[in-house]
Amino acid sequence: MRTNIVILLVMAAYFTVADIAYAIWTYLDTGVVEPIGTAAMALLVVLSIFIAFYLYSGMRRTATLPEDRDDANIEDDAGEIGFFSPWSWWPFMIGASSAVAFAGLAVGWWLFIVAVPFALVGVVGFVFEYDRLAHAH
Numbered sequence: 001m002r003t004n005i006v007i008l009l010v011m012a013a014y015f016t017v018a019d020i021a022y023a024i025w026t027y028l029d030t031g032v033v034e035p036i037g038t039a040a041m042a043l044l045v046v047l048s049i050f051i052a053f054y055l056y057s058g059m060r061r062t063a064t065l066p067e068d069r070d071d072a073n074i075e076d077d078a079g080e081i082g083f084f085s086p087w088s089w090w091p092f093m094i095g096a097s098s099a100v101a102f103a104g105l106a107v108g109w110w111l112f113i114v115a116v117p118f119a120l121v122g123v124v125g126f127v128f129e130y131d132r133l134a135h136a137h
């Protein structure tokens with residue numbers, strides 16, 4: 001996690017320098033600072049710092065991870081990653097309807113409007129998959 005934090009802080013420093021250079025460049029080129037690009041790069045700085053802070057606060061609360069130790073082996077991080085539904089069709093429905101929805105942004109809004117209800121049904125089905133019928137807990 002330390003490496004990720006350092007990478008994000010280096011990214012924040014780079015985006016800060018790039019944002020300042022972009023503001024100066026647009027000012028010298030047009031006589032005014034271009035607000036959209038400057039604000040977007042400033043938000044990249046904020047985003048990088050937010051994620052680095054989140055990882056840092058999580059690192060303080062948890063034990064040292066195997067990837068942070070120099071003497072760790074690959075198998076030290078082995079084990080259960082999480083629970084995945086082996087026969088679930090809901091992720092496919094979410095992915096397909098999301099693909100159609102994003103294609104609808106390019107093709108036409110009518111396709112987007114048709115795909116959004118299917119995506120919502122897929123999300124609800126995926127969330128409540130184990131709350132009913134044979135798989136209920």
